Amino acid sequence: MSRAAASPSAVPRSPVAGILWMVLSGLMFVGMNAVVKHVGTALPTAQTGFLRFAFGLIFVAPAFGALRRARITPRLWRLIAWRGAVHSVAVLLWFYAMARIPLGDVMAINYLNPIGVTVGAAFLLREALPPRRLAAVGVALLGALVVLRPGLREIEPGHFAMLGTALGLASGYLIAKSLTAEIAPAVVVALLTVTVSICLAPFAISVWVPPSGVELGWMALAAFFATGGHYAMTRAFAVAPLTVTQPVTFLNLVWAVALGAVLFGEAVDPFVLLGGGMIIAAISFITWREARAKRVVTPPVQATKG
Numbered sequence: 001m002s003r004a005a006a007s008p009s010a011v012p013r014s015p016v017a018g019i020l021w022m023v024l025s026g027l028m029f030v031g032m033n034a035v036v037k038h039v040g041t042a043l044p045t046a047q048t049g050f051l052r053f054a055f056g057l058i059f060v061a062p063a064f065g066a067l068r069r070a071r072i073t074p075r076l077w078r079l080i081a082w083r084g085a086v087h088s089v090a091v092l093l094w095f096y097a098m099a100r101i102p103l104g105d106v107m108a109i110n111y112l113n114p115i116g117v118t119v120g121a122a123f124l125l126r127e128a129l130p131p132r133r134l135a136a137v138g139v140a141l142l143g144a145l146v147v148l149r150p151g152l153r154e155i156e157p158g159h160f161a162m163l164g165t166a167l168g169l170a171s172g173y174l175i176a177k178s179l180t181a182e183i184a185p186a187v188v189v190a191l192l193t194v195t196v197s198i199c200l201a202p203f204a205i206s207v208w209v210p211p212s213g214v215e216l217g218w219m220a221l222a223a224f225f226a227t228g229g230h231y232a233m234t235r236a237f238a239v240a241p242l243t244v245t246q247p248v249t250f251l252n253l254v255w256a257v258a259l260g261a262v263l264f265g266e267a268v269d270p271f272v273l274l275g276g277g278m279i280i281a282a283i284s285f286i287t288w289r290e291a292r293a294k295r296v297v298t299p300p301v302q303a304t305k306g
Helices: 015-042 045-069 074-098 103-110 113-124 131-148 157-180 185-206 213-239 242-264 270-292
Strands: none
Touching (some): 015 074, 015 103, 015 213, 045 074, 045 185, 045 213, 074 103, 074 157, 074 185, 103 131, 103 157, 103 270, 113 131, 113 157, 113 270, 131 270, 157 185
16 A cells, blocks of 8 residues: 555545445444354353454454564553453453343443543543533433433343443553554554453363354354454544544444344333433534544544454
8 A cells, every 4th residue: 555545634535435434334343243142152251252352363464564563662562461451351241241131232331431431531641521521421421321220120240241341441442542652553453452362362261162163153253343343433534524423323223222123032222222322422522522622532432342
């Protein structure tokens, strides 16, 4: 690829194309969730998480050349190791939740990741948290309560696991912000795939169940969907601003609820749609405010995925 082609200024700006890429990205990520849910508890959680990232090594292999050439200091290696460890815990919780609670619940709670980044950046990176942004965070948390409805329905272990996932992925993204300031993004993604595979390997081996060829095929498909989702998301960001692409992520919740109903017989919960919509509205507002201030603190929802 030529330098001109790689330059962001050389990429034509097209809001419509950005929206379409974002729709495709959402479908790919929902597809990954559906595959993991389909495999369900046939394989242990640690094993499914490991297989997803192990197969992911195939798709990030083109970045290994750049990885070998990268100059990574001991300080950066420590950050890389911390991110791999935090992300591994989040993946274990995420895959545990996907096999046990409705897809719509998984997607709605997952929307809290960018809110976690916003709050974490305020405390750890000393980013500003003015009243309007704080109010948006409050609306997002209220949306989470609408989804969970404590006291009005049973909150299962999978819901708590997804809350832990949101916290873990947000922490990993904050570390990634530091890494991408000094390392190429493609190398950061490749390093994440490698470190998570290494971190999950001992846990997977300790509970290993010989997978069938069909199960291996499903996990390879999950890795393909995850990689394709990140690729489509990157294309969307290249041709359209976040203020255009961020609201589109609400469709991910629609796809998840629809797939859950059609494929897994899950009831359509209007409160999940309402709460998820509130969270996305809050994230979109924060994104719009940051765009006006010409800075980026809160990431798009997909950027915090594994």
